[in-house]
Amino acid sequence: xxxxxxxxxxxxxxxxxxxxxxxxxxxxxxxxxxxxxxxxxxxxxxxxxxxxxxxxxxxxxxxxxxxxxxxxxxxxxxxxxxxxxxxxxxxxxxxxxxxxxxxxxxxxxxxxxxxxxxxxxxxxxxxxxxxxxxxxxxxxxxxxxxxxxxxx
Numbered sequence: 001x002x003x004x005x006x007x008x009x010x011x012x013x014x015x016x017x018x019x020x021x022x023x024x025x026x027x028x029x030x031x032x033x034x035x036x037x038x039x040x041x042x043x044x045x046x047x048x049x050x051x052x053x054x055x056x057x058x059x060x061x062x063x064x065x066x067x068x069x070x071x072x073x074x075x076x077x078x079x080x081x082x083x084x085x086x087x088x089x090x091x092x093x094x095x096x097x098x099x100x101x102x103x104x105x106x107x108x109x110x111x112x113x114x115x116x117x118x119x120x121x122x123x124x125x126x127x128x129x130x131x132x133x134x135x136x137x138x139x140x141x142x143x144x145x146x147x148x149x150x151x152x
Contacts, residue, residue, distance in 0.1 A: 001029040003058075003073055005051035005091070007102065010060045025049030027056055027073065027091050047091055053098040061086035065108040069099060069127065071115060075143075079113055093119035100130035109137045116142040 005025040008016040028046040030039035038044040059080040061067050068085040070076040071093045080087035090096045093114060103110060110131055114120035121142065128138045 001031060001073070003027045003029075003056045003089070005047075005049070005054040005056055007054070008057050008060075014060065016057060016060060024054045025051030027051075027089075029073070051091070052095070053102055055088035055099050055102055056091060057088055059085070059087040061104075061107060065106060066111065067103065067107050067109070068111045068113060069096065069103075070113045071096065071120060075113060079111075085111065093117075093123045096123040097126035097130060100127055100134070103131065103136070105134075107136060109139065111139045111141060113141045113143065116144065 003026065004018045004023045005027065006018060006022040008018045008022055011017050026048050028048065030041055030044045031037065032039050055069070056073055056076070058073065058076045062084060066085045068076065068079045068083065068087045070079060070087070070089050072091070073089045076087040076089040079085060088099065090099055096112070096114065112124045112127055114124035124140050124142070128140050131138045
């Protein structure tokens with residue numbers, strides 16, 4: 001699975017287009033031959049190219065101007081399908097705080113969804129603090145356990 005880091009253009013409602021000007025790096029997830037699970041290699045996830053502070057945008061914000069930010073791609077997709085919110089993935093817990101500057105000024109509410117492990121809790125709180133300084137309303141949702149995610 002290949003996902004771009006960067007801010008895509010929304011050419012029409014719900015249609016995202018990534019161009020060379022908006023793409024800053026890629027996130028690769030190696031899958032098994034059936035495409036149903038990770039490949040099971042030593043490193044199933046790879047991030048290539050400059051991507052710090054850039055989201056993996058999986059769904060644009062809706063007219064309600066809400067955005068969900070998650071650690072991983074699978075959780076972002078699951079949250080979008082369950083709630084209809086716009087959805088971004090950071091790629092990893094440690095990358096969450098740097099997304100604060102990328103979130104557009106017009107976003108009213110950000111829901112941060114993170115794993116309930118130490119990196120998830122710490123970095124979700126850091127992102128929350130940065131967004132609150134900008135006047136953004138923030139809700140933080142911790143997944144029940146570190147091995148639990150919305151994509152299962």
